Amino acid sequence: MKIICCPLNGPRPVAEFAYGGEVRAMPDPDTCSDAEWTDYVFSRASVPGVKREWWCHVASGYWFIVDRDTASDEVIATHTVDVLRTGAGR
Amino acid sequence: MFRQPEKLKNSYDVVIIGGGGHGLAAAYYLARDHGIRDVAVLEKGYIGGGNTGRNTAIIRSNYLTAEGVKFYDESVRLWQDLAQDFDLNLFYSTRGHFTLAHTDAALRTSRWRAEVNKHFGIASEVVDAAQVKRMIPMIDLSCGGHAPIVGALYHEPGAIARHDAIAWGYGRGADRRGVEIHQNTEVTGIDVRDGAVVGVRTTRGTVSTRRVLCAVAGSTPRVLAMIGLRCPIYIHPLQAMVSEPLKPWLDPIIVSGSLHVYVSQSARGELVMGASLDPYELHSTRSTLDFAESLSSHMLDLFPFLSEVKINRQWAGMADITPDFAPIMGTTPCEGFFLDAGWGTWGFKATPVCGKTMSHTVANGREHPLITGFSWSRFARFELTGEKGAASVGL
Numbered sequence: 001m002k003i004i005c006c007p008l009n010g011p012r013p014v015a016e017f018a019y020g021g022e023v024r025a026m027p028d029p030d031t032c033s034d035a036e037w038t039d040y041v042f043s044r045a046s047v048p049g050v051k052r053e054w055w056c057h058v059a060s061g062y063w064f065i066v067d068r069d070t071a072s073d074e075v076i077a078t079h080t081v082d083v084l085r086t087g088a089g090r
Numbered sequence: 091m092f093r094q095p096e097k098l099k100n101s102y103d104v105v106i107i108g109g110g111g112h113g114l115a116a117a118y119y120l121a122r123d124h125g126i127r128d129v130a131v132l133e134k135g136y137i138g139g140g141n142t143g144r145n146t147a148i149i150r151s152n153y154l155t156a157e158g159v160k161f162y163d164e165s166v167r168l169w170q171d172l173a174q175d176f177d178l179n180l181f182y183s184t185r186g187h188f189t190l191a192h193t194d195a196a197l198r199t200s201r202w203r204a205e206v207n208k209h210f211g212i213a214s215e216v217v218d219a220a221q222v223k224r225m226i227p228m229i230d231l232s233c234g235g236h237a238p239i240v241g242a243l244y245h246e247p248g249a250i251a252r253h254d255a256i257a258w259g260y261g262r263g264a265d266r267r268g269v270e271i272h273q274n275t276e277v278t279g280i281d282v283r284d285g286a287v288v289g290v291r292t293t294r295g296t297v298s299t300r301r302v303l304c305a306v307a308g309s310t311p312r313v314l315a316m317i318g319l320r321c322p323i324y325i326h327p328l329q330a331m332v333s334e335p336l337k338p339w340l341d342p343i344i345v346s347g348s349l350h351v352y353v354s355q356s357a358r359g360e361l362v363m364g365a366s367l368d369p370y371e372l373h374s375t376r377s378t379l380d381f382a383e384s385l386s387s388h389m390l391d392l393f394p395f396l397s398e399v400k401i402n403r404q405w406a407g408m409a410d411i412t413p414d415f416a417p418i419m420g421t422t423p424c425e426g427f428f429l430d431a432g433w434g435t436w437g438f439k440a441t442p443v444c445g446k447t448m449s450h451t452v453a454n455g456r457e458h459p460l461i462t463g464f465s466w467s468r469f470a471r472f473e474l475t476g477e478k479g480a481a482s483v484g485l
Contacts, residue, residue: 015380019370035470042322042413042469046311048373070325071373 001073004055007080008062020054023065023084050076091258092265098272101298102130104452105290106305107277107313109133110142111253112430112437113305114260114271115445116452121267123446124453129269131261132292134276134309138257141307144375144407145438146330146352146364147253148343150187152207152214152245154199157463157475158416159210161443164460166247168442176259180251181357185342187248188222192237192348200243213246228339233391237348248343250354250362256441280316280427287317287426303428303452305444308373308408310431317424321431322469323410327368328435329381331404333396335359349388360402363389367409367435375406409434416475419448419464420457428452429466 005011022045027036045051048071055066055078065083067076104120106113109131120126133139149169151162173180191197200216207214219231222242231239261271272294279291280302289298304313314321340355350366365385368378382404390397412418412432417440422429430448433440447458457465463475 022371038470038472039320043320044311044322044324045320046324046371047315048312048325051371053371070371073372073374073376 001068001075004066004075005078006057006062007064007078009057009060012057016057016059018056018058020056020063023052023054091262092271095270095272098130098275098292098295098297099270102270103128103299104301104303105129105297105299106131106303107290108140108304108306108309109137109257109261109271109273110140110305110307111138111256111260111441112142112307112433112444112448113303114138114257114264115441116303116305116430116448117264117269117271117445118260118267119445119449120453121264121269124449126449126453127268129264130297131264131269131271132275132277132290133271133273136273137261137271138254141407141409141433141437142257142441143254144330144405145253146354146362147250147356147438148187148248148352148354149182149251149439150245150248150343151212151439152187152189152203152243152248154203154206155416155463155475156206156210159206159212161460161464162439163210163212164446165440165443166249168446169249169251169439172256172259172442176263178255178259178262180255180259182249182251183357184247184249185354186225187245187343188217188226188345189243189245190222190239190344190346190348191241191243192233192239192346194240196348197241200241203243207245215244217242217244225342226340226344228393228395229344230392230394233349234394237391250343250356252357253438256438260441260445277313277316280313282317282424282427285425287424301426301428301452303430303448305430305448307410307431307433307437310410310429314429317427319423321418321466322413323418323432324371325373325408326370326411327372327374327376327406328364328409329368329377329404329406330362330364331382331385332356332363332402333361334400334402336361336399344392346388346392349391351385351388351392353389353392361389361396361399367411368406373408375408377404377406411435413469414474414476417464418466419444419461420451420466421455422466432464
């Protein structure tokens with residue numbers, strides 16, 4: 001991966017982007033167990049494969065979503081954050 | 091250097107996954123100190139071909155937490171006798187180790203580290219810029235004018251060693267005591283019954299065992315997934331490179347957190363250089379031009395006279411990083427499954443003491459006193475160890 005296609009700025013070199021980690025659903029802190037909360041805080045799905053991630057185009061401060069293969073380092077697709085509401089591409 | 095057994099046996103007392111320094115050291119001490127010789131080490135590639143052969147071979151103990159300092163100091167002590175133990179030249183070379191401070195904040199951290207270190211009897215002191223210049227005459231103290239060096243943490247026992255020899259030494263020592271080393275043998279599954287390990291499946295057949303030690307660095311999440319465990323480990327590549335050989339000019343080891351550089355000159359005259367972790371998760375050992383460019387530019391800030399020197403080789407390893415930059419060692423929620431992981435960017439120097447403490451843990455079924463601060467359960471208790479003295483974590 002050398003270029004990421006930003007939904008706002010188009011294709012830009014990867015050096016312009018910052019990685020924000022995997023997209024994860026937060027359990028409800030009022031109702032979840034201690035074990036569930038610990039798992040949310042610390043554990044990660046670190047097995048290689050296609051993952052949905054947060055990335056930021058630093059120069060424009062624009063956050064968006066990337067589906068990326070963490071074994072081959074290929075970008076499968078990029079989305080605006082709207083995809084988290086609609087669940088598209090999954 | 092050791093036997094190449096043709097077939098796996100049907101069962102072993104202990105199966106060790108991962109034939110790097112850590113796994114082989116554990117096998118060696120299990121056989122030598124605990125009399126457990128019915129051991130198989132399973133390695134998917136060749137021994138020492140993972141992070142053992144991919145690090146920059148720096149050994150030191152000037153960490154920041156009490157747990158870290160005690161642990162790494164024991165490791166430095168073990169290192170010094172290993173060549174005798176193995177009858178093999180490890181090229182262990184005590185050089186002295188400078189952690190450069192470019193800001194007042196970094197100098198404060200240096201003082202903090204020095205005081206923690208001295209409390210535990212470790213040679214570690216803050217020195218001023220003039221002393222840095224005396225010991226490293228080629229350095230540009232102004233760093234091109236944009237990151238002037240204000241002082242350094244100096245750690246006299248800092249050393250380098252020949253990294254693959256450590257795998258060969260432990261491997262040969264374990265082999266002579268009856269341990270079987272199986273290369274080109276990849277683990278494909280782990281059988282668990284009633285919450286306890288009962289066997290290991292591999293590309294060369296299935297073996298039954300009650301005790302498994304997992305020492306696989308960047309492959310840890312994959313192996314843990316085989317027993318259905320998630321873990322606080324994420325994988326980022328860590329790259330390194332070496333220059334063409336030069337006449338000896340750099341005796342000490344030099345680290346600069348602000349410039350993201352660590353460098354030493356090997357016995358062959360090559361500059362061995364590393365920087366910080368790659369900035370995003372990746373399960374690959376690919377190299378990038380970005381890395382070579384930015385590391386070279388920072389090297390030139392420190393040593394402008396190197397501008398004509400060529401880079402010979404570049405490579406990467408997969409570092410297993412934890413949220414507190416301390417390892418995860420000992421028992422796990424799965425009975426009989428022991429973990430030696432989370433070694434990120436600081437695992438090489440710890441090889442001997444990891445072997446010692448993990449063999450003790452596997453033999454006795456409970457953690458060695460030196461590693462209780464590194465237990466898996468610390469996360470559930472929210473008692474992190476906070477080892478920011480770790481290298482190249484980009485802090």
